[in-house]
Amino acid sequence: MIDLTGKVAFLTGANGGIPRATAALFRRLGAHLVLTDLDPAALDDFAKSLPAGEQRILTARVDVTKPEEMEEALAMAGREFGGIDILVTGAGLYVEQEVTAMSDEDWRRTLGINLDGVFFACRAAMPLLRHGGSIVNIASMAGHRGSVRHAHYAACKSAVLGFTRSLVHELSPRGVRANCVSPGIIATPMTESIMAKNDAALIAATPMKRFGTPEEVASVIAFLASDAAAFVTGETIHINGGIYMD
Numbered sequence: 189m190i191d192l193t194g195k196v197a198f199l200t201g202a203n204g205g206i207p208r209a210t211a212a213l214f215r216r217l218g219a220h221l222v223l224t225d226l227d228p229a230a231l232d233d234f235a236k237s238l239p240a241g242e243q244r245i246l247t248a249r250v251d252v253t254k255p256e257e258m259e260e261a262l263a264m265a266g267r268e269f270g271g272i273d274i275l276v277t278g279a280g281l282y283v284e285q286e287v288t289a290m291s292d293e294d295w296r297r298t299l300g301i302n303l304d305g306v307f308f309a310c311r312a313a314m315p316l317l318r319h320g321g322s323i324v325n326i327a328s329m330a331g332h333r334g335s336v337r338h339a340h341y342a343a344c345k346s347a348v349l350g351f352t353r354s355l356v357h358e359l360s361p362r363g364v365r366a367n368c369v370s371p372g373i374i375a376t377p378m379t380e381s382i383m384a385k386n387d388a389a390l391i392a393a394t395p396m397k398r399f400g401t402p403e404e405v406a407s408v409i410a411f412l413a414s415d416a417a418a419f420v421t422g423e424t425i426h427i428n429g430g431i432y433m434d
Contacts (some may be wrong), residue, residue, distance in 0.1 A: 190414045193218030194243075196269045197413070198262065200252050200309050201279030203230050206326060209402035210276055210409050214237060217410060219243060222265045224250035244268075251281040252305030253297075261318070262312040264385045265277070267300025274413045275313045275323045277306045277348075284337045295340050302344035303351075310355060312365075319363035322413045326405075327354045327368040327424060329432050342362060345370075356422040365421035372428025374400040395430035 197214045202223035211221055211234075215361050218242045225231050228249040235245045246268060248261040258315050281301040285294060291395050306325055313323070330338060331345030340361040348368065373390050391397055405427050412425070426434060 190217055190410050190416055192274070192410070192414060195219045195273040195341065195413075196222065196265065196271065197274035197275045197276065198222040198224070198265055198272045198309075198313060199278055199414060200224050200250065200258075200305060201277070202247075203227055203234060204278050205402045206278060206282075206371065206405045206409075207276065207278030208234060208373065209406040210278065213403070213406045213410050214274075214413075215239060215241065215245075217414075220269060221245045222261070222269075222272070223247045224261050225279070226251060240269065252308060253300035255308040258305075258308045259312045262309075262316055264352060266316045271316045271318045272313060273318055273321045275309060275317065275321075276409060276413070277309050277323075277325045279305050280326065282341055285340070286337050287339050290412050292338060296424055299339040302349050306348050306351065310351075314359070314364075317359070317362070317364045320415065320418075322417070323352070323355065323359070323363040323364070323366040324409050324412045325368045326364070326409075327352075327370045329370050329426065329428050330373045332370060332426075332434055333432055352424075353422045360421060365412075365417070367417070367420060367422065368424040369408050369412070370426050371405050371427070372400060372426070372431050374402060374405055374427075376402055390431070393431055394428070398429065400427060400429060 198220045200299045202227040215238045231247045250257045250261045330342040330344040335342045
């Protein structure tokens with residue numbers, strides 16, 4: 189039902205758990221990939237691990253807090269493919285801190301990656317997104333309900349939701365959509381610490397009685413990126429096993 193054959197997908201934070209699963213699924217669905225992250229060696233290793241195919245995979249080192257690096261990587265995608273069809277903003281930072289313990293630098297670093305990085309990616313991608321294209325921003329349950337000892341992270345994700353809804357008004361006249369996914373507790377390296385400390389309580393609070401997988405988030409991202417969601421824009425899909433229902 190979902191076919192991304194020939195589409196060009198640009199992902200930030202592509203070494204992360206959810207973006208890796210998304211890239212792997214996009215690859216199986218026929219998309220070309222432009223993968224960006226901070227560690228080029230790990231990124232290249234990941235790219236080589238993906239199934240061989242006719243679709244191309246490009247990688248680039250990008251610090252999402254630096255707009256010039258984002259612009260350069262997207263310009264490369266434009267030169268190589270003539271434009272892009274899908275943007276997935278997967279770069280993220282999730283640090284446990286109480287507000288009184290946060291330094292100014294802690295606050296700015298979290299906002300830089302989780303919010304500024306989304307803005308820089310979307311701004312640079314917008315001129316390159318072709319008609320029928322799609323932006324999928326990865327928000328979080330934290331952006332809807334807050335998060336204990338992650339106030340900076342929750343603030344960023346809440347802002348991403350509002351930013352994405354605002355993009356719709358600029359993108360829709362060009363035939364491009366923008367949506368969010370809001371994962372709950374997903375079993376990835378980024379959430380290992382919270383799962384280790386609170387796994388029993390979190391599972392007890394989740395109607396489905398388990399954590400989610402990156403692949404389950406990737407499948408929803410693929411839906412939003414595809415023509416199957418051609419009339420879906422400005423929306424947020426929760427992927428959390430029922431622990432939070434908006």
